[in-house]
Structures are given as C-alpha cells and as structure tokens.
Amino acid sequence: MLDWITNFLSSDIMTATPLLITALGAVYSERAGILNIGNEGLMLTGAFFGATVSWITGSAFVGAVAAMAAAMVLNLILAFFVITVKANQVVAGLAINTLASGLTVTLNRLIFGVSTTVPKIDVFDKVAIPGLCKIPVIGEAFFNQSLVVYLTYLLVPVLAFVLKRTNIGLKIRSVGEHPQACDTVGISVTGVRYGTMLFAGALAGLGGAFTSMGQLSFFVEDMVSGRGYMALAAVVFGNYTPVGVMGACLMFGAASALQYRLQTTATWIPYQFWIMLPYVITIIALCCYRKKSNRPACHGQAYAKM
Amino acid sequence: MTKTWQERLRAGLKGLYFPVAAILAAVVLSSIVMAILGFDPLYAYQCLLKGAFGNTNSIGETLVKTTPLIFAAVAFALPMRCGIFNLGATGQLYIGAILGSLVGVRFAGMPAVLHIPLMLLAGFAGGALYGVFAGWLRHRFGANELISTIMLNHVAIQLLAYCVAGPLKDPATAATSTPQSAQMVASVKLPVILPGTRLHAGLILAVLCLVFYYVFLWKTTRGYEMRVVGLNPGAGEYAGMSVRKNQLLAMLLAGGIAGIGGCVELMSVQSRLIQQFAGNIGFDGVAVALLGGNSPVGIALAGILFGALSAGAGRMQMLAKVPNATVYITQGLIILFVVGRELFRIRSRRKNKPSSRTAGPRSMEKEAV
Numbered sequence: 144m145l146d147w148i149t150n151f152l153s154s155d156i157m158t159a160t161p162l163l164i165t166a167l168g169a170v171y172s173e174r175a176g177i178l179n180i181g182n183e184g185l186m187l188t189g190a191f192f193g194a195t196v197s198w199i200t201g202s203a204f205v206g207a208v209a210a211m212a213a214a215m216v217l218n219l220i221l222a223f224f225v226i227t228v229k230a231n232q233v234v235a236g237l238a239i240n241t242l243a244s245g246l247t248v249t250l251n252r253l254i255f256g257v258s259t260t261v262p263k264i265d266v267f268d269k270v271a272i273p274g275l276c277k278i279p280v281i282g283e284a285f286f287n288q289s290l291v292v293y294l295t296y297l298l299v300p301v302l303a304f305v306l307k308r309t310n311i312g313l314k315i316r317s318v319g320e321h322p323q324a325c326d327t328v329g330i331s332v333t334g335v336r337y338g339t340m341l342f343a344g345a346l347a348g349l350g351g352a353f354t355s356m357g358q359l360s361f362f363v364e365d366m367v368s369g370r371g372y373m374a375l376a377a378v379v380f381g382n383y384t385p386v387g388v389m390g391a392c393l394m395f396g397a398a399s400a401l402q403y404r405l406q407t408t409a410t411w412i413p414y415q416f417w418i419m420l421p422y423v424i425t426i427i428a429l430c431c432y433r434k435k436s437n438r439p440a441c442h443g444q445a446y447a448k449m
Numbered sequence: 450m451t452k453t454w455q456e457r458l459r460a461g462l463k464g465l466y467f468p469v470a471a472i473l474a475a476v477v478l479s480s481i482v483m484a485i486l487g488f489d490p491l492y493a494y495q496c497l498l499k500g501a502f503g504n505t506n507s508i509g510e511t512l513v514k515t516t517p518l519i520f521a522a523v524a525f526a527l528p529m530r531c532g533i534f535n536l537g538a539t540g541q542l543y544i545g546a547i548l549g550s551l552v553g554v555r556f557a558g559m560p561a562v563l564h565i566p567l568m569l570l571a572g573f574a575g576g577a578l579y580g581v582f583a584g585w586l587r588h589r590f591g592a593n594e595l596i597s598t599i600m601l602n603h604v605a606i607q608l609l610a611y612c613v614a615g616p617l618k619d620p621a622t623a624a625t626s627t628p629q630s631a632q633m634v635a636s637v638k639l640p641v642i643l644p645g646t647r648l649h650a651g652l653i654l655a656v657l658c659l660v661f662y663y664v665f666l667w668k669t670t671r672g673y674e675m676r677v678v679g680l681n682p683g684a685g686e687y688a689g690m691s692v693r694k695n696q697l698l699a700m701l702l703a704g705g706i707a708g709i710g711g712c713v714e715l716m717s718v719q720s721r722l723i724q725q726f727a728g729n730i731g732f733d734g735v736a737v738a739l740l741g742g743n744s745p746v747g748i749a750l751a752g753i754l755f756g757a758l759s760a761g762a763g764r765m766q767m768l769a770k771v772p773n774a775t776v777y778i779t780q781g782l783i784i785l786f787v788v789g790r791e792l793f794r795i796r797s798r799r800k801n802k803p804s805s806r807t808a809g810p811r812s813m814e815k816e817a818v
Contacts, residue, residue, distance in 0.1 A: 244774070
C-alpha cells in the first residue's frame with residue numbers, strides 16, 4: 144500500500160510538471176490580458192525541438208534551451224499578431240496550434256523518417272537529494288525527481304512573490320486590468336505584454352520539452368494531446384495565481400496518475416474510460432465558477448492607443 | 450435589401466481582397482519554409498494542384514474532402530455568429546456518427562428514402578445533445594466553452610474507441626482485434642453523383658446545409674436574434690432577446706450539423722465506424738469558417754480550397770516527397786493572416802481614421818475565458 148502511494152505521488156508530480164511549467168508562464172501572460180490558446184502548439188514545438196536537439200547534441204540541457212528558444216520564437220509571432228496587429232486572440236492562437244502541428248510533423252518526418260525505431264536521446268535525469276530522499280513514503284516521490292521538477296516547484300513561490308509584491312508584478316497586473324491607465328502613467332502596455340509573452344513562451348517550451356524528455360524519451364506526433372488547453376484550464380481553476388495553479392495542476396496530475404494505475408489494475412472498466420478521466424476532471428474544474436475571480440478586466444482584448 | 454446586383458458584386462469582390470491576400474502571403478511564406486527544408490516549392494505546388502484539380506477524378510476527390518469540411522465549418526460559424534466559440538465539432542461529429550451507426554447497421558432492406566433521413570436524424574440528435582451540453586456547461590456553470598469543447602472532443606474520441614472495440618464491434622470479425630463496427634447496410638449508402646469518381650450525394654447535403662445556414666441566420670427572426678446576441682449581447686438582452694436561449698440553440702444546431710457531417714462520412718467514404726475516422730476535420734472546419742468569414746459563400750469557397758489542399762497533399766507527398774503535414778503549415782499561416790488582416794490594410798489615405806479593431810463579433814473579445 145505504501146509503495147502504491149509513493150508510486151502514485153511520484154507519478155502525480157511527474158504528470159503535473161509539464162502542465163505546471165506551462166501554466167506558470169500562462170499566468171503571467173493571462174494577467175497581462177492575453178488569452179493564449181496557442182499553448183498547445185507551444186508545448187508541441189517545445190516537445191519536438193527538445194527531443195530533436197537533445198538527440199543531435201547528446202545533451203538534454205541544450206535540448207531544453209532549444210525548446211525554450213523555439214517556443215519563444217513561435218510565441219513572439221503570436222504576440223506580434225495579437226498585440227501589434229490586434230488580431231482576435233483565440234483565432235490567432237488556434238492558427239499557431241495548426242502551424243506548430245504542421246511544422247513539427249513535417250520536421251519529424253524529415254529528420255527521423257517514418258521508421259519505427261525510437262532514437263535514443265539524452266533525457267532529464269533524476270537527481271536524488273541526499274538525505275531527503277530517504278524519508279519514508281514521500282521521500283522517493285518528492286526528492287528523487289529531475290532538476291526541472293525541483294526548479295518548477297521552486298519557481299512557484301518566486302513567481303507568486305514577483306506577481307504579488309514587486310513593481311514588475313504590479314505593472315503586469317495593471318496592464319491586464321486597465322491598459323489605458325497604464326499608458327497614461329507611462330507604462331508601455333505593448334512592452335509589458337511582449338515581455339510576458341516571451342516569458343510564457345519559454346516556459347511553455349520547457350513544459351513541452353518535459354513531455355518528450357522527462358515523461359517519455361522520444362517525440363511522438365501530436366503528443367501534447369490537449370495538455371496545452373489543460374494548462375489554460377489550470378490557470379482558470381487556480382484563479383490566475385501561481386500557487387492556485389500549482390494546486391490545479393497537481394489535481395489534474397493526480398487524475399492522470401490515477402488513470403495510468405487504474406488502466407492496468409481496474410480492468411473491469413474499459414481502459415478508454417480511464418483515459419477520459421483527466422479530461423473529465425478538467426471539465427469539472429472549469430465548472431467551478433467563482434464570483435471573486437482574479438481574471439483581468441481587459442482579458443482577451445487588444446489595446447489600441449487612442 | 451435595396452442593393453443592386455452591381456453593388457453586391459462590388460461588395461463581394463471587395464470581400465475577397467483580404468482572404469486572397471492572406472492566401473497569397475501564406476503560400477509565399479510556406480514556399481520559403483519548403484525551400485529552407487530543401488524542397489522545390491514550385492514543383493510541390495504543381496503536384497498539389499494536379500492532385501487536386503488535374504482530372505475529373507481528382508476534382509471529385511477534392512469535393513469529397515470538401516463535404517465534411519463544410520459541415521464542420523458551419524458547426525463553428527453558426528455559434529460564432531451568436532457569440533460562442535464551438536471548437537467541439539470533432540466530438541459532436543463522433544457522437545453523431547456513433548448514434549447514426551446504430552441506425553446504419555440495422556434495418557437492411559428499408560427503402561433508402563426512409564433509411565437515410567432516419568440515420569441523419571440520429572446523427573443530428575447525437576451531435577446536438579453533445580453540442581448543447583457544452584453550451585449548458587457554459588451557461589449553468591460558467592465553464593469556458595473554448596476549453597470545455599476541446600476536452601469533450603477527447604472524451605468523444607475515447608468513447609468512439611470504446612464503442613468500436615466493445616459494444617459496437619462488428620460481430621463478424623469479433624475474433625480479430627480490428628476495432629471497427631459492422632458495415633453500414635446498402636440502403637444508407639449515398640449514391641455517387643459523378644460517375645468514375647468517389648464524389649457522392651453528401652456534397653448536395655453539404656450545400657443544403659449551407660442554404661439552411663443562410664436562410665436560418667439571415668431570413669428568420671430567430672436567426673436575426675442570434676446575430677444580434679452575437680454582435681452585442683447587451684443590446685440583445687435589452688431588446689428582450691435571451692442570450693442564453695439563443696446560444697444554447699446555436700450550440701444545438703451546430704452540434705447537430707456536425708453530427709450529420711459524421712453520418713455523411715459513414716454513408717459514403719467510411720462505411721464502417723473506426724477510431725478517429727474524421728482525423729483533423731473538426732479543426733480544419735474552424736479554419737474554413739474563418740477563411741470564409743463565416744459567410745455561406747465564403748465557407749463554400751474556403752471549403753473547396755482546403756479540400757483541394759487535403760486531396761492534393763497525397764500526390765505532393767508521393768511525387769515531390771514533401772510530407773503531407775506541410776499543408777498544415779500553409780493552413781496555419783492562412784488563418785493567421787486572415788485574422789491579422791490589418792497587416793494588409795492599405796493605409797495611404799485617411800491615416801487618422803480610427804480603424805475597426807478586429808474581425809468578428811465584438812462580444813468575442815470580451816467574453817474570451
């Protein structure tokens with residue numbers, strides 16, 4: 144039983160991490176007033192470039208950097224369309240998803256062909272923290288993970304602090320709430336929004352890279368399968384705060400972890416229903432309507448200088 | 450309605466400017482991408498065009514691909530006109546197809562004039578229920594429909610996978626592991642309308658669907674209400690129109706139309722229910738609707754274009770060795786340029802005129818998540 148709990152917790156953290164990395168970036172861009180439906184495509188791009196560059200260079204670190212850079216470029220394109228050109232954010236995001244899907248599949252077939260042999264790539268290695276990993280039950284789950292996982296969870300309080308207590312955070316939040324007022328007092332709405340988009344792009348790229356180099360050790364076409372949208376749902380459910388988002392992601396992660404366990408053990412229910420579980424949980428989370436939402440007032444709207 | 454036909458023609462041609470500019474820009478950009486990847490874009494596009502319009506057979510194939518896109522596009526366009534984003538055409542299509550197949554594999558020998566409408570009705574019911582469910586989640590619980598419809602797609606995909614592996618599995622091949630339903634009976638098979646090709650009567654149904662879309666939205670009171678609610682929900686409410694009722698109805702119709710689209714596929718090219726048989730049709734439909742500016746004629750034209758891309762991609766892959774997924778790069782760029790149409794606005798005169806901000810109903814921008 145204890146083993147089961149350890150495995151479950153470990154698997155929960157593992158599946159929650161890519162969602163959390165992506166969602167943390169999304170919190171920032173969402174707070175600045177940009178609805179980024181393109182998360183799915185950003186993660187996919189990150190997953191592909193991470194795995195591919197890691198395969199070429201033999202270094203997971205270089206792969207992760209490449210994944211972040213690629214997703215940043217893609218998000219910059221999206222930012223240009225939604226901030227400068229003032230295109231509809233939902234539609235532009237969908238376009239980015241289509242683009243990313245086409246680009247990654249094309250490149251994947253060019254580089255790896257259609258062969259079924261999985262190339263061996265360098266992945267994010269697990270690093271056990273001495274001492275702490277010996278704690279019964281939770282030690283193995285919490286303190287024997289890859290560096291990316293530790294960094295992600297360390298990032299949560301940092302990002303929460305920056306958003307809530309610093310000047311930068313205040314600027315980001317005000318740009319989402321009242322861009323016109325920000326403009327009046329000399330804050331560059333465009334600058335802040337581009338900045339958050341670059342940041343969110345980098346994190347979504349890393350989140351994607353974690354799916355292909357942390358959870359799996361190769362790239363599969365369209366492997367993100369809705370997790371970009373789940374990250375967005377986590378942002379809504381976590382009420383647009385880093386700590387809330389962490390809770391939401393751990394919950395979604397638990398649903399996925401449970402799904403993996405029950406698929407093999409609880410076979411009296413067809414496995415397809417277990418695969419549905421994380422998606423159903425996401426829908427239920429979306430239904431938890433709250434009156435006092437931190438959703439910025441000017442969410443999803445382009446800002447046009449008068 | 451006092452416009453003369455010349456005025457209408459002029460307006461129509463003007464309406465073509467942005468989509469055509471977007472398509473050209475996207476084609477040029479994706480050619481550059483192809484060239485960077487080491488392909489010959491000119492040869493690739495030549496193959497694509499030949500594969501899409503080269504002979505009667507390929508034209509038929511293009512229109513076969515166009516048919517489901519039109520259903521999916523209307524399933525997106527109708528709710529969008531009413532201020533709600535339906536990204537769930539995929540799921541609605543599958544649920545419609547599952548229900549439709551229950552009718553389609555039974556009642557062999559029933560006259561086609563009865564059997565086909567019955568199956569379409571079942572498909573409509575399935576898709577409509579699934580569509581209205583997403584609408585209900587939004588209005589009852591405030592669940593954003595953008596994400597919920599996508600999650601519902603994944604649920605439907607798994608439900609279909611379960612059905613073809615379990616309760617709906619073909620009893621004749623039960624021993625094998627192929628997850629597929631029994632074959633649809635002959636009386637629901639849609640007739641071929643262009644001899645020598647696979648082009649089937651489903652295209653006529655798709656055109657009828659566009660006619661319905663036009664008449665319903667622009668010629669009926671309910672359609673008028675829907676458009677008002679989509680453009681300005683506040684004004685709609687003030688005039689006594691219920692945003693909730695209209696949006697729920699829009700989702701119901703949209704889901705139903707997607708469901709019919711799923712059934713039409715079963716009655717023509719598929720003939721059996723299999724896992725994920727619709728592939729990317731749901732999202733391609735969104736692209737078609739956006740490129741077509743959510744107008745009936747626009748959807749038809751954009752549907753043919755995307756059908757051609759899809760039909761020609763196979764030949765392009767075979768001859769020019771360009772992976773067929775490359776067309777998704779082109780598609781993504783097309784949508785990006787369509788929605789970023791301000792890029793192509795010629796600003797030589799009247800520089801200070803406040804430009805209209807974005808395409809689409811205003812409520813869209815405010816309502817997002």
